[in-house]
Amino acid sequence: MVTIPPATEVPINTVAIIGGGLGGVCLAVGLLRRNIPIHIYQSAASFAEIGAGVTIGPNAVRALSLNSPDLLEAFNKHVTQNATTHDSFLAFRRGIPLSPTDPDNQNLLFDLTNDESAPNWTDSPARSAVHRAKFLDEMVRFIPEGTVSFNKSLVKIEDIPSDSSSAHTETSGVKLTFSDGTSTIHTAVIGCDGVRSATRKYVHGSKAVPTFSGECAYRALVPSDIMISTMGFERAMNGQCVIGPGGTITTYPVEHGKSVNVVAIRTRPGSEWNSPSWLAPATTEDLREDFKGWDERLVGLLVGHGLKSKWAIFQYLHDRPYYKGRVCLLGDSAHAMTPNLGAGAGQAIEDGYVLAALMGERPPRTGEDVERVFRAYDAVRRPRTQEVVRLSELCGRTYSHQQEGVGRDYERMRGELVDRLKWVIDEDLEAHCEKAKAMLW
Numbered sequence: 001m002v003t004i005p006p007a008t009e010v011p012i013n014t015v016a017i018i019g020g021g022l023g024g025v026c027l028a029v030g031l032l033r034r035n036i037p038i039h040i041y042q043s044a045a046s047f048a049e050i051g052a053g054v055t056i057g058p059n060a061v062r063a064l065s066l067n068s069p070d071l072l073e074a075f076n077k078h079v080t081q082n083a084t085t086h087d088s089f090l091a092f093r094r095g096i097p098l099s100p101t102d103p104d105n106q107n108l109l110f111d112l113t114n115d116e117s118a119p120n121w122t123d124s125p126a127r128s129a130v131h132r133a134k135f136l137d138e139m140v141r142f143i144p145e146g147t148v149s150f151n152k153s154l155v156k157i158e159d160i161p162s163d164s165s166s167a168h169t170e171t172s173g174v175k176l177t178f179s180d181g182t183s184t185i186h187t188a189v190i191g192c193d194g195v196r197s198a199t200r201k202y203v204h205g206s207k208a209v210p211t212f213s214g215e216c217a218y219r220a221l222v223p224s225d226i227m228i229s230t231m232g233f234e235r236a237m238n239g240q241c242v243i244g245p246g247g248t249i250t251t252y253p254v255e256h257g258k259s260v261n262v263v264a265i266r267t268r269p270g271s272e273w274n275s276p277s278w279l280a281p282a283t284t285e286d287l288r289e290d291f292k293g294w295d296e297r298l299v300g301l302l303v304g305h306g307l308k309s310k311w312a313i314f315q316y317l318h319d320r321p322y323y324k325g326r327v328c329l330l331g332d333s334a335h336a337m338t339p340n341l342g343a344g345a346g347q348a349i350e351d352g353y354v355l356a357a358l359m360g361e362r363p364p365r366t367g368e369d370v371e372r373v374f375r376a377y378d379a380v381r382r383p384r385t386q387e388v389v390r391l392s393e394l395c396g397r398t399y400s401h402q403q404e405g406v407g408r409d410y411e412r413m414r415g416e417l418v419d420r421l422k423w424v425i426d427e428d429l430e431a432h433c434e435k436a437k438a439m440l441w
Helices: 022-033 058-067 069-078 132-140 199-204 224-231 284-290 296-304 344-361 367-399 410-425 429-437
Strands: 015-018 038-041 053-056 088-094 108-113 128-131 154-160 173-178 183-186 188-191 211-223 240-244 247-254 259-267 279-281 309-315 327-329
Touching (some): 015 022, 015 173, 022 344, 053 058, 053 247, 053 344, 058 410, 069 128, 108 410, 224 247, 224 259, 224 296, 259 284, 284 296, 309 367, 344 367, 344 429
Parallel strands (some): 088 240, 188 327
Antiparallel strands (some): 240 247, 247 259, 279 309
């Protein structure tokens, strides 16, 4: 874990970034590259990420590269790709084997590969993954000393308008107050504080919260030698999505093939989550009941490697602007989504690239500058990211055989998945950003 000394005094003309996860740090590095002063406020005692593996699609790799060479360098140091099927996004298999004696070959349904009908991902491998914490640690190395404050839980945001009757307007901006009683004022504030965002309460109001998607996840990180001995090399070291009635189990290698990330998701549309926490204790009985009849090898790996909790998955599908005045939302705080398209981190990375580029084009010196930037950002990012939220939810129903009109029609399923992935991956990000820049003046 990389440690950065705390700041002592923060200049008012800095852009405040609330949250030090992947999205917040990507944004910070992009702004620093464009000579925009920043300060990160992290509620925890250090930089931290939840979960192990995260999928990074070709679109997100392009966004990293466009935002900062440093980000691409950090990514390349920790990226893990399919061992043998480089043109494949995922191989889809039956969750409930047709034959217990041959649970592999008979159950391969289809493979999303780089053929003429699949998404155009020739500029980057179809599937890349990184260990979240290690990727974050690598990016943090590009954050200068004195630009981070830890143990800062945001409790209040106030707009401080300039006093037109006074020549002294240096105290206008956005005032942030933290749980330790301290406060600061900044030219602009960007909330990168995740699903349970405190910044969102200011921008959208306290009643605007993500909703439970009906999906719960069990997670495990399995040593690759155990995964290979259990599932075979081909299945262990290439991305797999095992699908069946009411659920899915996705596996892919991380840490340069040292480990395999395993995520099992149970999908019950319309169900409720009554716990105040998004984590609940999980038992072997829970898992076996949720995946009764599924490939026992995969279920056994989950049972034996870290089965302690099940995670409620929330999403934020809405039509509200991503900003209010000089406060803006990025990543999950704006558009939390299910993991079914592997696109959540990628959309936060895209957000960071666009927002950094816009601020570089029109540096946030005044409230008018800030609002123009945020308005342009919202105009291009909200339609795209909200559609990804919708498509991700739909994929969950598709995988679990609950999509109306598709069911277990695997040929149609493949066609629809290809179309959705193509839409996410093939975005021309430079044109996307130029469209926003044209709105600044």
